[in-house]
Amino acid sequence: MIAVLALVAGIALGIFFEPTVPAALQPYLPIAVVAALDAVFGGIRARLDGIFDDKQFVISFISNVLVAALIVYLGDQLGVGGQLSTGVVVVLGVRIFGNVAAIRRHLFRA
């Protein structure tokens, strides 16, 4: 419950303050969102499995976002452009799908 409220509060803050993203950070935004979604779905699934851990959740969020940003930065510097981030999206996407499938099994028993 608190978790949902916090999420809604964060979205409200984002809408309310209308922050402008500096141009230098813009390429990192989409991949950071995917990383954050992975952390969130991982957390939900762990909660339903009964093994949720706050520290683990926080660390997975921070490290996901940082590693994703690092990979985008590396891709830029190496000149391979979006291809490294494609790898990030594939891995995180597979994980998100797997976790959502587990969540679905928990909620609907199907």
Next chain:
Amino acid sequence: MTDTRLRPDFLTELFSDALDPAYAAAAARRDRQGAAERRLSLVLRVVTLVAVGFLLAVAYRQAVAAEPESERARAGLVDEVRDRRADTDRLQTEADRLREEVARQRDAALAGSEVAQLRNLEAATGLGKVSGDGAVVRVADAPGSVDPVTGKANANLGQVHDRDLQSIVNALWESGAEAVAVNGQRLTATSTIRLAGSAILVDFRPVSSPYEITAIGPDSLARDFENSPTGRRFKRYIGAYGMGFEVKPRSDLTLPAAADPQLRYATPLHPTPTPSATGGR
């Protein structure tokens, strides 16, 4: 699954069990050691989720804002092009006015025979406005056809190209034309008619279909042109490609002067005492 190390086949594990193994490890550790302090971890969790929500909202706004931004940039460029074009037109009329004034002053200063000679030279070189009888040639792209299945535009064989205009203009000169203009752009001895992408540029200014080539010349100009090889060729194009082509004699045509040529080698004989506003032209 308490082993937190990745197995050699990381991808297989990723597909079979997507949950971060660290969660299971943390749970096992908790089982062994008992719950840690709850308050601090709750605060951490809330802060993280607020951050996630914030990130989502910002990313959403960014994605929504990104689309109109490119649109805005395009619209801005279009506006700028329009502004510049209006500027060019304004400057052109200004130049024409000044040129007329110069011609008037010169006529006042010079004797009659010299004025007449100058006028003739100007008319021949395209530097002066000329009027008289002549012919109008209209040539237009064939209407484009669209493939009914793919919806893509077919290659239009009846499109007017730069070399079409070139041959028409050359045929007009050959038929005795004294002055020629394409869509109101007067041609001189150094004029260019070129293709840039799909646009035709006459002296670097774009002209578009339908093209109207006006020429001043002898009374027989229209007839001579129609019977020239080029005229006959374009008449065949009407049937073959659907190109629009029409030649008509017309009286009382007025062709504007061409843009001032840039003097590349000529220099003033005596430096003028009055400073010129336009510099070395």
